[in-house]
Amino acid sequence: MKPSEFFDDFSQLLLKWRNPLPGRDLPWAFEPNPYKVWISEIMLQQTQATTVIPYYLSFIEKFPDITSLTEASIDEVLNLWTGLGYYSRARNLHRAAQQIADQHNGQFPTNFEEILALPGVGLSTAGAICALAFGHKAPILDGNAKRVYARSFCVDDEKDSQRTRRLWKIADACTPAEDCQKYTQNIMDLGATVCTPRNPKCEVCPVGSLCCAKSTNLIEKFPARKQRVIRKTKAVTLVVALDQCNRLLLERRPPAGIWGGLWSFPEYSDHIDNVQKWFWQNYTMKISIIQTWDPFHHDFTHFRLNITPLLVQIADSESHRFLEVDIDLVSLDKPL
DNA sequence: ATCCAGACCT
């Protein structure tokens, strides 16, 4: 960790900054009203300011305060959200309003823990509300702040979790107790208008004089790309086996591993020519292949599964071994 | 099409 004066310098430079760039006179700026700060921060999650503006204005018009939002139905809220995307934000907003009514007498909570406890509010959003609405010292670490800090202090940890941990420490060290509202507004603005993902305007950056990435000419290297996941590909054949009565053979998977304990088609991974022999060995049923369906893939975090469905017919004489189960009682692992 | 990133949630 760098000496603390270094972070103080950063704070001072950022605090002194007056954004000369146009387009940042946003309707929610400098409204120290916790309700409006909350609404705007939620809308701004994963959504650009220019997109948010009209939604924000009509939302505030329809629901000017917590009480009006508490009394609204979820349908009314979702209706105003139509077209904005990430609709769970609207559902969380509605739930949070109920929570505020139930637990805080309809008053927006003022302390960090209580704000963080609202559905849809994570660490960064809670910090933003605390800082912007109440002027409390609270760090934020949204996408913009991450980029600004990563560049200013050349944070390049390989592992994303470590990088995030370090960035939070830096955010905490830089965030001033005095003028926290202005500081928070400025770091957001800096990331949005100057320290942009591409073509950052380093010539006009207020912290350019101490920016590590700038001084080492590595601006485009920060923030470091996430460690790419090497996704191996696994190919399996899933056997869709029907008997003469068109009943489907499913089996429960082993309790551990992929789709543990779920019902699935018999999974076969060897060469297709041997599938009849394999089926006999495992199920003592004779099958005839009807057809091979087009392969499709299903992506997991660590690998891609290429699935070839194989439609087969089970010989009639074996069908007595089937156990008939109501399909509604079976937990299937994926749609067909 | 595919990959990637950014928020919160479990």
Added chain:
DNA sequence: AGGTCTGGAT
């Protein structure tokens, strides 16, 4: 740490 949703870049 992984899942989920989604928009944007390639």
